[in-house]
Amino acid sequence: MTSLEIVNPGTGEPVASVPAATPEDVDRAVGAAHAAQRDWGRLGYADRGKVLHAMAEAFEAHVDELTPILVREQGKTIREAKIELRKAADTLEHYAGLSRQVRAVSIHNVDTDVDGRVLRRPLGVVAAIVPWNFPTTLLCNKLGPALLCGNTVVAKPADSTPLTTLRLGEIFAEAGVPEGVFTVLPGTGAVAGEALVRHPLVRKVAFTGSTPVGERVAALAAVGSKRVTLELGGSDPMIICDDADLKSAASAAAMGRFYNCGQACLAIKRLYVFDSVADEIIEAVAAKAKRLRVGLGDDPNSQMGPLHSAKQRDQLERQIAESGGEVVAGGGRPDGLDRGWFHEPTVVVEPRKDSPMAVEEVFGPALPIWRVRDLDEAIELANASPFGLGSSVWTSDLRRAERAATELDCGYTWVNSRTKVYDELPFGGLKASGYGKEHGSEALDYYTDQKSVVVRRS
Template sequence: MSTTDVIAFERGLFIDGAPRPLAGESLCITNPGTGEHVGRAASASAADVDAAVRSAHAAQPAWARLGYSARGEILAACAEAFEAHVDELVPLLVAEQGKTIREAKIELHKAPDTLAHYAGMSKEVRGVSVAGLAPGVDGRVIRRPLGVVAAIVPWNFPTTLLCNKLGPALLCGNTVVAKPADTTPFTTLRLAEILTEAGLPPGVLNVVTGTGPVAGEALVTHPLVRKVAFTGSTPTGEHVAALAAKGSKRVTLELGGSDPMIICEDADLAKAASAASMGRFYNCGQACLAIKRVYVMDSVADQVIESIAAKAGRLRVGIGSDPDAQLGPLHSRAQLEQLERQVDASIASGGELLVGGRRPGDEALANGHFYEPTVILDPAKDSPMAVEEVFGPALPIWRVADLDEAIALANSSEFGLGSSVWTQSLQTSERVAAELDCGYTWINSPTKVYDELPFGGLKASGYGKEHGSEAFDFYTDKKSIVVKRTL
């Protein structure tokens, strides 16, 4: 698919194994880097959502009866087909999301890896046997699928965040109705076609595109939906949880983050600075697990601050389809304006602007939502950069006197998603990992998420786990069975 092909893209919903013609209300999708029209997608009504959910509900019993091994084989075929179509999907993801070609390729190679990972776990899902509950009486605990899962996915990583849910949900015998963000529908719609062509039975994966207040709420409140898996902002997640409470639906929430990085005196400072730069500016800083606050020991602060600021200043800002671009646009005008407010207020609070802090002056970027990579030193501890989730390419750095201060400041946030510490001391790293209030801590490592490890947050960052075998607990119900061997 060429860039020219993308610009006229028009798609309806994907229900019961087939795309539907575009009809009724529609969404107009634009390229965040150029402002150009990408295409139109359906804006689902409550009736459309009902059709998708009923399709998933009808398909679920047969899908569950296939068993883990057969479902694993189908997931493996889906992963292989997905990987084979990456080159087709790259320009589509770049056009609707805005990210660079390199970042799109990274995302689109990671997503099928997650499907393949869960396909490989098809023989690892086990129940429990309890012998001798009483004379002649044994017990078993089995896992049963929940039924129809609503997978609600944001715009920053449309395919990886979807596959985080698809992998365990489908392997466990559930069917899925996915709702991508209303600004990034196309890659998800095409992916549903690819997976169905690879062997996913009709109705096992349906896609409804549309707005949160209409399509999203209809999906979350539908009586046949038994589980809602949501990734997005904390305020929206709390609203979703409240809606899902009616009907006692299962819910997992992967919400916002303000991830701290602590850099100690004995750290490999060059690697720590590189990890901070990559962790903050990847995907234009639009990631829940981005490094959003850096606390560096005063004795080594000058070297670290200089290195991070220099790296930020060298990043090439450009339209996602530019192969030389290293930093694409923010996804929306509202996102850009929010970032400007946060940066300006943090500088006004006493922060020192080291690099960036404005929109680029390049006329070629004037129609996009671009912002220069920005580094601010020592803004006030109650400034927006310190207390809010900052979803953009701006990094605050604070000097700290010791580890106690660093841990206290790191934990002062309402969020608790990820964190990292850089030190050569085993004692220091173990203490920090144990005391930070978050669901994930990297020690001397870039902030890469692994399918093998459970991922999820604390506090305002949500609850429940994705990835790892722990994800099965959130897509199955454990049922107790008592067997009396003799009458």
């Protein structure tokens, strides 16, 4: 049997190995999920909500146990791991709370002596395919609404980060999740992932990952007309106007870029600053980058861990080298951290506007900054990207803020705010960043079928 070797990104050393699922394993897991879905789907929303609540409580109770597992397999710092795990548990609790608010739509007298109703019905088996950068939060974004709506879930974590998810599966079973309702299948995308997407009993695919792989998933899922939600890559712009709170804006830019070593779809990846305040912002962001303590994830003093893989670091180094511009902070590998895949927090001023840092997704701790004349130029450059996931604008002028929120081509805009995602608000992208929504009550529309029922009273 083929195994997955899990490597610590901070040391480059193996930490565990797990069996890789075969197509036969996928078939058994989907079959069990299909069989379990009938009884699970017949439960009321309130009963399913109670199970979600028990899952959230059990998850929260095991955060301290799960933290070192997540640090070892993903590379992030202890602080970042705890933030991720608690956020994932909160998402399950959010959907547990929604369980008593789901209502069927009724229309009285849609015709003479005729009433109409719109029912929500579960889709069936959901395939949840999750990447390595936030293995638990991105899982629970799918798991919460899918289970609440009466679906069962077969989850495939990234082949490099299955350990935390496997332990979560055990914790959820102990918390009362019925057998077959939630299954974790570690494996490769080419084998387990494709078998899961192709399986005829899978009725919905919820995928988070890169745009090329997401497009491949969508093509495979077209056979059988499966429902699909794609949360793909991003190259989120931030615009800082000349009337902004510059200190807060610079802090938000640095945190938004370097959190999780810059490995987030919603990271700040392009910064456009009005020319009159650009020098001040550049100096402040560069100073923050230089102060960050880079180190092993399990070192309590580390503020930024390694990149997840050697491939990720090679890609980042290529993008920086090919982009031009002035490197004002970082730019290379830190001294004394030779075993893992570390890179300095990096700030590059005025790389070419057609360079990799401008047009590709930069999935690592490197922030390009461009000077702009005004809001017109900033919005034009911000939208000149194939991606459309998130965006930010910092200004004290309400008219500027409203214009940016309206005209930026993306699914999320923060105004004078750090890039925090809220369970109460729908989240999803445009263009090469995917389609469909996660979070919010809107997510329920993507895990149910709305069925019309006509009742003649007479």
